[in-house]
Amino acid sequence: MDAVAQAHREHWGRIVATLIRVTGDWTLAEDCAQDALAVALERWPRDGVPGNPGGWLVTVARNRALDQIRRAAVEQRKLREAVMIEPPHDDTDDRLSLIFTCCHPALALEARVALTLRTVAGLSTADIARAFLVTEPTMTRRITRAKAKIAQARIPYRVPEGDALGERLPGVLAVLYLLFNRGYDGETVLADEAIRLTRMLAGLMPGESEVASLLALFLVQHSRRHARRDERGDLVPLDRQDRTRWDRAAIAEALEILLRTPIEGPYALHARIAAGHVGAESDWRSIALWYDELARVQPTAVVELNRAVAHGYAYGPEVGLEMLPKLDNYPLVTAVEADLTARAGRPEDAKRLFRRAAAETPDGPERRALLSRADEL
Missing domain, CATH: 1.10.10 (Arc Repressor Mutant, subunit A)
Structure with missing residues (x-):
């Protein structure tokens, strides 16, 4: 049933966290949360979905925990009282x-x-x-x-x-x-949950720039959620997305956060790189500069790959091709090489590279996008 699946996605963490707090038993919390979902699967199609699905599931799970605790011999009274008494908020x-x-x-x-x-x-x-x-x-x-x-x-x-x-x-x-x-x-529910928890953490730690920067990064990335896929569910590259479909309120919030947040770690740099894309066109020269800084702080192969992309778009595809890291059997490197090769005016070489990257990529939206680029050439 779709309603139960949605309730699982939206309320699982709440149910488990509540039961762990009041019982202290992780296994019991997960088992009773699962039992509550099973009861919902049985009752909701017959009785209808309750007005507050999360509260309903918490109540059922808590009652299940109480039933199991009553049958247990160890610390029966203490645990029963913990479950029955609503803890202070x-x-x-x-x-x-x-x-x-x-x-x-x-x-x-x-x-x-x-x-x-x-x-x-x-x-x-x-x-x-x-x-x-x-x-x-x-x-x-x-x-x-x-x-x-x-x-x-x-x-x-x-x-x-x-x-x-x-x-x-x-x-x-x-x-x-x-x-x-x-x-x-x-x-998407997980992305929403990550944003909600990060926003809460930013309130708890207002002086931590990396927390605020992470929130800004999430907001910018999530602002593009409606434009990232086409009607078939295939990925749409950033440079081909309809930017009018981006969530401008989320972008404005992110930019306001970055204006008052100092740069003190990698998430701050990642957020400013993401913010470089929010205009009518991507500011590739600023993005390339931020990647230069990020490569000094976080010198990983993925950062070097993205740095090559940024420099290729900012200063020409041949510059980006020269900067590509040497990684064997890594389809993303091949895909980037294909894109920069196409921009350098070598379509036959690019088509071959796109098909090779697709062959190295598991079946799914990413592979279809690569084959589509090859077909365009």
Whole structure:
């Protein structure tokens, strides 16, 4: 049922976070959240979708947790009271507390990201395993070990304060970035959730430029969501998008954030690169300068590839071709080489490169876009 699937996407993190807060049991929280969705799948087609699907699911999940706790012998009274008594509300969102818990430095980085994607975003273990290029059983063990480590180390379920907050922040930002990218590639709800949580974090840490910069970056990228695909669902390159369909309110908010935010880290540079595209035409010379700075701060192959693109558009395709990093079996490099070769006036070479990049790319919108460029030539 579509309504249940939508409720899963929108409310999974809220249900799990609430149950973890009131019971302290991660496994029980996830199991009862899943049970609540199963009850919804049974009842909603018959009784209708409730006016507040998220509240309905939280209530059902909490009742399920209470039933299981009543059957348990250990700490029965304490846990039952925790579930039955509505906890006092404060300004800290349960899901934000959950993210900070998932991103505790006691956990390996991959475990932090995987646990957050599973527990906060509600992605399936199979989807997370594919993202990490491991088998599903391997990812299941990784997530299980992370939960056990949280329990054994008695990691507190709260947003840290003082110096600990600054120490934990990069891990949280990395998780939010991953959540947004997942939404940017198709699951819009995840992108919306990443923006919501980042906005909340910016309110919690108003002096942190990287938090504000990340929010600005998300707003600019998300502003193009309605123009990124055509009627068939195929990707539309940035230079061919209908810019009148971009969300100008989101862009204006992002630019206002950047005006008052100093440049103190890579997210600030990424945000200014994204902002270079928001005009009637992309400001490639400014973008190239920002990429030069980013390459000094974050000297990765992907940054060097994008830097080559920027310089190719700013100063001519031959300049970009000279700057391309040498990476074997990386279709994106081949695709960039094809685009710059086409702009250099060598269509036959470009057509061959586009087809080679398509052959190296899994079937999907990206591959269709590459084949379409080859056909145009």
